[in-house]
Amino acid sequence: MAEEERKNWRRRLKVPKTAVVDEIITIKTMAEHVMEPGVRRDPETGVIYPKKIIDAVICRFNGQQIYRSQWFSGVSANPFMSFKMKAVTSGLVEVEWIDDYGQSTYKKAVLVVYDNEGKEILPIKIDNINSNKDIM
């Protein structure tokens, strides 16, 4: 039983490590979850298994929501989903799965974006590096 419960919490996220600016990258997500639709019966006792599905999947880039999907009971068990994202700056990609019961799990990955000359594009712009010395 404990193993079955643990299975519902396993998540996978695949994001390419590097990308060129303005490239469109694919993000692949997979959640190990039973996705019980709430209509199946136990063949012996006839008791209905209660509904337990993943409701929402949210993708954030540097804290800003870029993509959201809302699922109902028609999505298959161990749901796989892949979607696209435009690489603008390097940053943090977070994907969050929210359960029927309000439990949420998330995975994160780091994306590094280079411009055409091979320099990394940082999410924060620092004009004068020496200005930091005054603070230190």
Add this chain to the structure above:
Amino acid sequence: MSLNSKKYSRRSVITFLSGLIITVCSKAANADFKAGQPFRDRFQTYRQTFRIEPDPEEAKRIVKNIIKGRELRKNLISLNAPDIAENGNTVPISFYVNCSMKNDDFPKTVHILVLDNPFPEIAKFHFTPYSGEANVSIRIRMRTSSNIVAIAEMADGTVGETQSYVDVTIGACS
């Protein structure tokens, strides 16, 4: 005024009525439970825990409510689904919305419906201009061979729709 008289005090009337209600309700619940009716939890109102038969009228009504009589834009959305699916539990589908993701030209929501499922709505997808391309692939459940409908609602109010028929050999239980 008769209720306020000493013969029937308010307390006695209330206790009698509440006791009657409790006995009737408990007897009804016991009869339901003995007849094999499903156990009803407190989330029953919005949590689906019983089986219902597919209703094509319901699916048509949902599609009508999404489109709301707007004109359909041609070649807006394309759906990629297999012709024959051996297992109805996992049917891989993908869609692509043909638009430039700039200013108002991006899909706000994309709906996916299977018309002959008991619960026709399967998923909704919400995009922003930061998601560079509206191209998503997922796996869904299908009970019988039926039409899959994909509807794209753009941010400027236009609508596009496609359908594709999938043959299912072994249906899923949803």
